Amino acid sequence: MDTRFYRLPNYNYALYQTNSINYISHNYNSSADLQVLTKYISMHFKVNENSIKLMDSGSSAILYIINMMKDIMAIDSVYIPSYFCLEVADAILTSKCKIKLYELNYNLMPTKAFIESLQKEQQSLLIFPSFFGKNYIDEEMLYLLSQLNIPIIFDEAQSFPMESTIFGYYLKYWFSIVSFGRSKPCSSVGGGAVISHNCSDEINIYLLKELKFIENDYNLEKKTSISFDTLEALINSRTIKEKYIVPISKIQAYSAYYRCLSFLEYKKSLSTLDAWYLLSIKDIKCIPNKNKPISEYSYFPIFVNSQERYNIMKIFGDLGIQCTFYYYPIHLNKKYCTSSHSSFSFSEKIFSSILILPLHQDLNTNKIYCMLSIIFDILKESEFHAEFLEC
Structure with missing residues (x-):
């Protein structure tokens, strides 16, 4: 979503650039191995490579996890902050789950009281955000999260490849997701990934289901964008978009790795x-x-x-x-x-x-x-x- 409202005839400091597109158009090799990116992510999160699933976006990765947890745990609702990405809300509605909203505190994190209130939840999923960079979770918060019986997605779309919130494996249905979109830290041409912090057989079997990879679906030509004067105007023009589970393309994987x-x-x-x-x-x-x-x-x-x-x-x-x-x-x-x-x-x-x-x-x-x-x-x-x- 492009929310750069104040139109500048010239600017020295742009919110984000598209240099990665130029980089790809001159350097992309279609034979690049998708395993290079998978290995990089697995080393970053300290999990096995078979715990990684490469997707075409962060919201696609979230939809993939929600559907997995619907099959395994019969979840029917997802908790997200009210101050959050509408692409994620679209993914939740696509999954036919209910959106449940929660409030943030002054550090742009869920309150500990809210996390404690979820202890009796059974058929929900929690998305835990990391806004604008590296996130810190203290030991008390990590303990409270570990007491929950619901799946958790640690959304690292705005932090990866900085140090991640959690690493390795847990005896919980915990996942991380990352994104390689233009406005993300690695600032690439799209793509994302599911990282499973649960190595149980049922999760591994689910992750082994193959998705057909796309050879080269990224349009290198400049796309037309529509500008709005206010965020309200942009929101009012927006329609709820059905999301799809789509694997990453090779060109996205290639760019994401080198931009990381x-x-x-x-x-x-x-x-x-x-x-x-x-x-x-x-x-x-x-x-x-x-x-x-x-x-x-x-x-x-x-x-x-x-x-x-x-x-x-x-x-x-x-x-x-x-x-x-x-x-x-x-x-x-x-x-x-x-x-x-x-x-x-x-x-x-x-x-x-x-x-x-x-x-x-x-x-x-x-x-x-x-x-x-x-x-x-x-x-x-x-x-x-x-x-x-x-x-």
Whole structure:
């Protein structure tokens, strides 16, 4: 979903690039082995290669797991944050499961009280997000998750190939999913993967079922995109899309592998800014997490006064810095019927105050340093921060 609303005639700092398309068109070899990517992912998550299933997108991977758990555990509903991706909501509805929404806390994670409330659940599945980069789960949260009797998907679409939330195998129906889309950390031309952290026979048998691989289904020609002035206009124009379980194409696998490798080099270079970054943000209220280094972000979120957000976008836009709002709360979208009638006040606060700024491997470290310096100079001299950050 393209939510880059503020139109810039020229910009020095784009939210994401399409360099990977140019890379593929000049370097793609159709005989590239799909096992190279599988091996890389298996080593990253410390699981066997037969615990990996390569798909054409993150939402396709989620749909695959939901259908698997419907067959094995007869699940009929899926918990997701209200502030979340509509592509995932589409996948849930495609599976004929119910969407159940939950609220996030100030760290953009489920609350421990919510996780505790799921202890009696039997036929649901929980999707645990990792927003805007590397996620941290403390021992107490991991313990609470381990007490649940329902499957869990750790959504690493916005963090992989950074260090993942969980590794190895568990005596639970736990899974991770990754994505190689244009707006993801590896910033490629699509694709995703299912990672099973359960090595039971029933899971292994399910994963062994073959999907027909697509030789080359990616269109290298530039696609026409439709722009919208607001996120609300984009959401209102959107229809619920049926999702399909489609395997990755060889060209997607080839690109994803090499973009993952280049991302690791980028992250290593970006880490040289960590000490400077942490010192610079000490007095900037728009950035609430004062302990997370810049090299652990996949996008750079700030939280601003909702009344001033468009003006701030214009200030950044005039300086060539592209911004977006990202997600629209699902509970506010009438097209998605949910079973929950709870309050999602914090999801609404996130939506109304968040601004996403560029941070990706197609910006070199010097350019990122210059961009952040500009941003910090503006934010230090303002009271743009979101009201809820005063709490």
